[in-house]
Amino acid sequence: MSGRATLPRLLAGTVGRPARLPEHHERFGALPATPGLLDELEAAGLTGRGGAAFPTARKAAVVRSQRGHGKILVVNAMEGEPAAHKDRTLLATNPHLVLDGAVALARAIGAARVAVAVARDEQATVSVVRRALAERTDRTVAFALHTPPWRYVAGEESALVHWLNDHESLPQYRPRRPTILRIGHAPVLVDNAETCAHVALIARHGAAWFRGLGTAASPGSTLVSVTGAIARPTVLEMALGTPLRSVLRAAGADPEPAAVLLGGYGGSWLGAAHLDVPLAHESLAPLGAALGAGVIVALPAGACGVRETLRVARWMAHESARQCGPCAFGLPALAEDLHVLARSTPGAPAALERLGRRATSIEGRGACRHPDGVVRMVRSALDVFAAHVDEHQRGAPCAARAQRPVIAVPALEPEEDLAWE
Numbered sequence: 001m002s003g004r005a006t007l008p009r010l011l012a013g014t015v016g017r018p019a020r021l022p023e024h025h026e027r028f029g030a031l032p033a034t035p036g037l038l039d040e041l042e043a044a045g046l047t048g049r050g051g052a053a054f055p056t057a058r059k060a061a062v063v064r065s066q067r068g069h070g071k072i073l074v075v076n077a078m079e080g081e082p083a084a085h086k087d088r089t090l091l092a093t094n095p096h097l098v099l100d101g102a103v104a105l106a107r108a109i110g111a112a113r114v115a116v117a118v119a120r121d122e123q124a125t126v127s128v129v130r131r132a133l134a135e136r137t138d139r140t141v142a143f144a145l146h147t148p149p150w151r152y153v154a155g156e157e158s159a160l161v162h163w164l165n166d167h168e169s170l171p172q173y174r175p176r177r178p179t180i181l182r183i184g185h186a187p188v189l190v191d192n193a194e195t196c197a198h199v200a201l202i203a204r205h206g207a208a209w210f211r212g213l214g215t216a217a218s219p220g221s222t223l224v225s226v227t228g229a230i231a232r233p234t235v236l237e238m239a240l241g242t243p244l245r246s247v248l249r250a251a252g253a254d255p256e257p258a259a260v261l262l263g264g265y266g267g268s269w270l271g272a273a274h275l276d277v278p279l280a281h282e283s284l285a286p287l288g289a290a291l292g293a294g295v296i297v298a299l300p301a302g303a304c305g306v307r308e309t310l311r312v313a314r315w316m317a318h319e320s321a322r323q324c325g326p327c328a329f330g331l332p333a334l335a336e337d338l339h340v341l342a343r344s345t346p347g348a349p350a351a352l353e354r355l356g357r358r359a360t361s362i363e364g365r366g367a368c369r370h371p372d373g374v375v376r377m378v379r380s381a382l383d384v385f386a387a388h389v390d391e392h393q394r395g396a397p398c399a400a401r402a403q404r405p406v407i408a409v410p411a412l413e414p415e416e417d418l419a420w421e
């Protein structure tokens, strides 16, 4: 593979067919020794691609500075967002790129063990990783594959470490970040699968090459999962800073959707006025948005933003780990208010008022960011779909009531499921 600033980088090769080790070496070359890897990652400006976008080098340096032996690197390929399938696509294409990055990071922090976590429900990905691990010849690190059950919060890094310790996917309260997570006594570094693959390429080509794509503040490329107003859900690799509408077009999605849910189910809705925003941290932050784990859901014209938001909020409430009051009780109440609003009943104006108060009382009070994400998503919906909200609170029948829902939401238990009235 050349060092040119072209795409694809991570998805070079045949998408959907995992490269065997010899093919991988032919495509990317062997992983070199990288004594100054963390400096190179710092210079590259690589940030985590799992959602939080924390600087990769800084996070690794905190774990490297821990004394003692037995450090563990965890590759997080849990992919808890229902609309995300980028890590699965990457592993189904270039699994050894992810594993190379894990080896490079493990060496950099002084870890001799690497745990790869893939949701057991994703059997195809589990098989790909198992076969790739069997092909590895590294003797410097010992790999182990772990398969926690899939659920939304199971991919949150402290929940994943909790599962690796005790087989419980519960997030842990962390007053300061970065915090050292541990498996037993061993300090742990958790990095997303895509992040590891970028590390593998930076180890080969360097920081300047990585910065050949993207913007100065948001360098490099990233994977996005595009769903919604599109014939077939698609994963694309794009340069950071690419306008949202260009990404929709490249994915084969409707370039004129009514709105886009960006960043995931705890992300933000963007209305038609912002479809040309560059997908980069510095352009999205002023809109209160972020790329998160690269989820882009295009809502077609004619769909009802209130109803779609309700379905997502209801499912997110169901996915709470139910260990914090604002999340366990606040999110179902938030979803219930949205339900009253979506049904255009006489109680809709009061429900709308309560929504604002509830959002304020929930925000910032959970052990993890799950409830904050739901609040952000609901607030952005009330803003972007203000016209729909107004119709619903005035009791007007929803124009989209006969349409099928757009956003993919896993089925809830029958008694909890929302009738699409």
Ligand code: SF4
Residues within 6 Å of the ligand: 153, 170, 171, 172, 319, 320, 321, 322, 323, 324, 325, 327, 328, 365, 366, 367, 368, 369, 370, 371
């Ligand atoms: S905020 Fe919600 S999801 Fe997060 S730990 Fe608390 S109950 Fe669990």
